[in-house]
Each structure stands twice: as structure tokens, then as C-alpha cells.
Amino acid sequence: MATIRCLRNHLFNRNDLKKSPLISLISLRNLNYASKEYNEKDPSPLFFNKETQSLLKTLTRINLDVVFRRRKMGQRLLSIPTQKFLTEDQLQEAMRDAENQVENIIQIPPVIKIRKPIDVIISCDPALKGLEESKMVFTDITFGLNNSERLIVIREPCGTLRHADWDTRERMNQIYFPLQGKKYRIPQMFQDIYFEDLLKRKEYKFILDKTCVQFEPDSVEYQKFTSITYQYINDNHHFDCLRSTRHFGSMCFFLVWHKIIDNLLLELIQTENVTEANVLLNLYCKIHNVRLDFKETDDLVSVEEYIAKYSEKKAPLELAVQAYKELLRERIELEKGIKRAHGVV
Incomplete structure (x- = not known):
């Protein structure tokens, strides 16, 4: 009983x-951001789709140096590193264990509809x-x-x-049944003045980690703080602060769901990651049931089509595409010049 x-x-x-x-x-009044919750259509069927998860993982761009970087652990002491001599088979097994550990570390927090x-x-x-x-x-x-x-x-x-x-x-x-790290009362860091200060200091990962511990993913509070953090990152183009973390996939899904991917697309073009730009647009098409012309021979076709049809920031995106084309043209000319200098026809 x-x-x-x-x-x-x-x-x-x-x-x-x-x-x-x-x-x-x-109150969050000083931030001038409105909370955007998943309160109408349920995003979970699309989010948990295998293809969607694969696209989000690609966009996360896993960098082991970032995944295993030093973290803020409070009073917790770091373990002493150990050195081992391994055979080739043992080394391969250790590498597989590390890859599994990476999968756990970058596991994307669930995106689900807000609870009633x-x-x-x-x-x-x-x-x-x-x-x-x-x-x-x-x-x-x-x-x-x-x-x-x-x-x-x-x-x-x-x-x-x-x-x-x-x-x-x-x-x-x-x-x-206390959960480790979760406080009985909402921590002060989520108060207006402290939360805004954390955003200004670019403590995005710290905010999102604490949000995942303190709140349930279908709660109003969780979706409020995550959505405001994502919007702040998007407006300030601080995408690299979350890249290679478990929260980057959730942020990409949020931006695509709410059709505000222009800044992220611009960043991908400017950093010459056009392949990832196509992955982002592929995700956009999947979520909003639209079609773009993806061609393996030309990565910019789908990008230019998106800019013409759906973008709200056409001018900077068109300039970025033009600059990227000019850069490719200059590289081709440079390669031809090097070949001519070496007598290669």
C-alpha cells in the first residue's frame, strides 16, 4: 500500500x-524579449525523428576540444589524470568508449509541447x-x-x-526525492537583474545547463528561459558560444521552428560552411513542409532560393553569397596561377 x-x-x-x-x-522586462513556447503544435514528433536528429547533430559540429573542455564545477574537485600504455586494439576500444561518452555529453535536451x-x-x-x-x-x-x-x-x-x-x-x-543540482526554490540567477547580467557575460551554456536541471522541459519556466537565451544569442550572433554543446541542436530547432534562421545562415555563409547552410535549409524544409532545389554540384542554389522566397534579411545574405562567390573565384584563379608558374597545364 x-x-x-x-x-x-x-x-x-x-x-x-x-x-x-x-x-x-x-519579470525579464529589461531584456525586451518575449517568451516563445511550444504551446500550439506539438514539436516532439518532428524533433525526435531520426533524420531531424541527424541534421541537428551535423549542425552541432562536434569538436572534442570543446566537448571535453574545462567546466565550472563549483566545489567539486577534478580527478587526477592517469596515463596508460595501450596496445592498438586497446587504443581503438578506448576511442570507441570516448565516442560513446561524447554521444552522452552532447545529447540534445528534449523539445516538447508545453504542459497544460x-x-x-x-x-x-x-x-x-x-x-x-x-x-x-x-x-x-x-x-x-x-x-x-x-x-x-x-x-x-x-x-x-x-x-x-x-x-x-x-x-x-x-x-x-531530491534531484542532484536542483534547488527547492528557484535560484536567484533567474531573477531579472542576474539573468540579464549572465546573458551579457555570455554565460549561455551555464544558463541552459542550470535550466535543464531546475525545470522540466515542458514547463513554462524552462521554455521561457531557453527561448529568451536563444533569441539573445541569435540577435548578437554568438553561435560559437554554444557550438559543440548539447544545446546547439535545441537552439537550431528553435530558430527553424520560429522561422528566424537568417542570422545563423549568414554566419554559416560568412565562415564558408555552406554545406552546413544546406543542412540548415534541409531542416527548415522538413519542419515547414516547403521545397528548395538542392543540387550536389552547386551548394548555393538552395541558399539563393531561400533568400529569394523566405528570407527577411535579403540584403546582408545576398552580399554574403556574393562575397563567397568572389572568394571562390579568386581561389580558382590563384590555383590556376600556381599551376602556370609550375608549368602545369
């Missing part, structure tokens, strides 16, 4: 069960009205249950028995 425990509302300071702490904690509020009344018992002055929370603490499936109910002072809302559920789960 499931074990039931009760917590009175006075255990939670400032009437936490009466209102969401997010409302009084976060819980507002389900189980029963109304007027006879219990006034029995208690505060709300009573009952939590099923049976081990082995998924936290999202755990039964958590609230008895109101008026006698109404209802299912707990998402904020209460997360607090109760964190009390009885």
Missing part, C-alpha cells in the same frame, strides 16, 4: 502553495470547512514511481480536495 504523508501549508514560507514563486521572482495546467477537483466536502486553517498536501511517496505519475493532492480549508498544480508537485517531489 502506498505510503501517504501530509505537509501543512505553514511549512512553506510566504504562502508558496497559494501562488507560483515564478510570478513574484521573474492542472485544475482537477476530486471532491467538495463542505462538512470539512473550517477544520483546518491552512491547506494540507498529501503525497504518495512510494518508491519506484515516476514523479510525473505520483499522486499528490491538496485539501483546501473550504473542504475541496483537488489534484496539486505543477509547482506544488515539483516542490513535493524535490522534498521526498
Whole structure:
């Protein structure tokens, strides 16, 4: 039989069960960004599609130096490195283990539709009205249950028995089954002034890592902070700050979903990563069910077609394409000149 425990509302300071702490904690007004949630169409079927995952992984552009770079670990001590002499077979096995480790490190956080509020009344018992002055929370603490499936109910002072809302559920789960790194209360870093300061310092990976730990991917808070971070990165062209991390794929999916890929496309052209630009446009076509002419002999055909049909920043993209063509032309002329200088026809 499931074990039931009760917590009175006075255990939670400032009437936490009466209102969401997010409302009084976060405003984000100074950033001038609107939160963009996945609240209409469900993105998960497209996101978890194997082809989509392959495209996002290609765009992530895995760099082992970045994947295994030094991280901010707080008070955690770094392990002492070890040196080993390996045979060729052992070396190959170690390399395979490292590749599997990379796959785990850059695992893209899930992109799913925002969850619906819980507002389900189980029963109304007027006879219990006034029995208690505060709300009573009952939590099923049976081990082995998924936290999202755990039964958590609230008895109101008026006698109404209802299912707990998402904020209460997360607090109760964190009390009885604490997750490593997650705080019972929302950390101060998500307050307006501190969050803006972190963005200005380009601490994007730190923000997104903490967001993944503190919030569920289908929560309003998670999608608010990730969407604002992605928009800030996009507006400031700081894509390299996330490249080769687990969050780059999520950001690409977000930009494509909301049709704001022009800055990323511009960056890929300017850095001569036209193949990745075509991968990005391939993802755009898959998500929005449009068609572009992809030709293996000319990587710029699809790019120019996208600019003509769908781009909102045609001028800078057209200039970037023209500059890229000029660069290719100069390289071809240079190669011809070198061959002529060496007597190669």
C-alpha cells in the first residue's frame, strides 16, 4: 500500500502553495524579449525523428576540444589524470568508449509541447470547512514511481480536495526525492537583474545547463528561459558560444521552428560552411513542409532560393553569397596561377 504523508501549508514560507514563486521572482522586462513556447503544435514528433536528429547533430559540429573542455564545477574537485600504455586494439576500444561518452555529453535536451495546467477537483466536502486553517498536501511517496505519475493532492480549508498544480508537485517531489543540482526554490540567477547580467557575460551554456536541471522541459519556466537565451544569442550572433554543446541542436530547432534562421545562415555563409547552410535549409524544409532545389554540384542554389522566397534579411545574405562567390573565384584563379608558374597545364 502506498505510503501517504501530509505537509501543512505553514511549512512553506510566504504562502508558496497559494501562488507560483515564478510570478513574484521573474519579470525579464529589461531584456525586451518575449517568451516563445511550444504551446500550439506539438514539436516532439518532428524533433525526435531520426533524420531531424541527424541534421541537428551535423549542425552541432562536434569538436572534442570543446566537448571535453574545462567546466565550472563549483566545489567539486577534478580527478587526477592517469596515463596508460595501450596496445592498438586497446587504443581503438578506448576511442570507441570516448565516442560513446561524447554521444552522452552532447545529447540534445528534449523539445516538447508545453504542459497544460492542472485544475482537477476530486471532491467538495463542505462538512470539512473550517477544520483546518491552512491547506494540507498529501503525497504518495512510494518508491519506484515516476514523479510525473505520483499522486499528490491538496485539501483546501473550504473542504475541496483537488489534484496539486505543477509547482506544488515539483516542490513535493524535490522534498521526498531530491534531484542532484536542483534547488527547492528557484535560484536567484533567474531573477531579472542576474539573468540579464549572465546573458551579457555570455554565460549561455551555464544558463541552459542550470535550466535543464531546475525545470522540466515542458514547463513554462524552462521554455521561457531557453527561448529568451536563444533569441539573445541569435540577435548578437554568438553561435560559437554554444557550438559543440548539447544545446546547439535545441537552439537550431528553435530558430527553424520560429522561422528566424537568417542570422545563423549568414554566419554559416560568412565562415564558408555552406554545406552546413544546406543542412540548415534541409531542416527548415522538413519542419515547414516547403521545397528548395538542392543540387550536389552547386551548394548555393538552395541558399539563393531561400533568400529569394523566405528570407527577411535579403540584403546582408545576398552580399554574403556574393562575397563567397568572389572568394571562390579568386581561389580558382590563384590555383590556376600556381599551376602556370609550375608549368602545369
